[in-house]
Amino acid sequence: MFGFRDIEIVREIVRAGGFRAAAQRSGLAQSAISTRIAALEKRLGIVLFDRVGRQVRLSSCGRRFLEEADRLIQTRDRIIQELTRKGGLNGTVRIGVAETIVHTFLTTMLNLLRVGHETVRFELSVDTSEQLSRKLVEDEIDVGILLRESLPKGAVSTPLQPIELGWYASSAIPLPPEPLTIAELAGHPVVTFSKGTTPFEQIERLLSQADGAPPVLHGSASLSTVMHLVADGFGIGVVPTRMVEAADPLGLGERIRRLPTRPEAHIQNLQFVAAYFHERNHKAGEVITAAAVEADQIDLKKRS
Template structure:
């Protein structure tokens, strides 16, 4: 019997609402329904009834509730005792977007090494769609990536930070101070993150308003993308924190535009069936570190 399903049952029973439980557990209502259905199927009884007046416990549900609460309390006490006395050992596989790796990986890994000295961290960098698939396929355990609205219901997700973006280019490629329109931007070679990423979709929609959208050249490496732009190969829309050094050095210049580009939002994620406390601890530390200006 999965403790997650029991915990979800307790939450629905106490709140009297599948919707309210989904909000508090930061997941979707269908995911809540699936957990309750799995628990009912395992026990062979109906636990909850839903009608226009709300959600009510059945007689069997009322009978189960105190036992479920005792089991969850024992589980939490056990985890607390173990985490206090015995440091976690083993390994954790982490996937991270190249942008976040470029900005934060050194600080994150130093912090994790200090807090979890017996854990081996296995790091890989990739695009959000691939990281989501790797999470679902148990190829990685934790991800730091660009937020994606299509994240599956079996993945726990939380927002990390949002960064403003701006268009940049080599000083040799552009000299005008007049704000540029979308059509003006389309006269330059465009360099972006790979196809099917959120930045690529944003540019695809932006330029689709034109009769002749420009070709968008893609690159998966932030370091290589910056080098291409600095060498005048094209222009790019990038998060401003990535650009602080090249802008201050003058190897890149900011292009003023008529439209303010959308911010790029990042998130953390792990599988909901992972009962370890470590992914949540890494999420909390990542959130704290990435809020530092």
């Protein structure tokens, strides 16, 4: 084993060209240097310096040692510098987002964050709002963008623009002449968010109002999958309108079409918030939140 001090002293000996000179330059007694090196060589079981006449020279092993170990000191200094640098972010910031965010303004947000935080690594996790809430609490992520209803207690939150949900169907089926009623909607299989989510529950309540055959409601944890199912005519679906607008217009975006519906079939907007625990991550939280708010608005403007 060896410590940082050992490296520093070896380096100083080489720079100064001898034990005595190194001692003087580092404010130590010569005997201290001698003892340290002797102990270090004994510990490692190798010879660091060749004592030839009245001078010492780095041995082959010594040169090797210094080459490598010198980097350790440099790394340590860099760590200290980065760690004690005031202001700004550093290190890894763990961001958790709901899938809707991925398909709306996440890219814009990351691009905003990238400028001015070149040295910061962002670690993304995509999950349901409930899971994101848990991860926030358990400190598995630093900042989360999730549904307001899942917001954990004590977290600082900033509301984002409401996300409108719309009914969609494959472009292959003919557009109805009149806005659809709940009963008409219930006549199709419906695909949307997972069971347990607010939209799912709301749609379930909505469809159960309709008489006749019991409605078929499928949930999927992946909104991409929902859109694909809708495009493939598996059923009609409820997805965020901004997500469809953001979809590749030559691909998926072209293959599904919004269904006009009567007002009573309207699904409540999704209300997302950027959230973090102030006492734990206020710095990263504020930065990410600001970026999210800005990206959200930029994205909204882009769609209009």
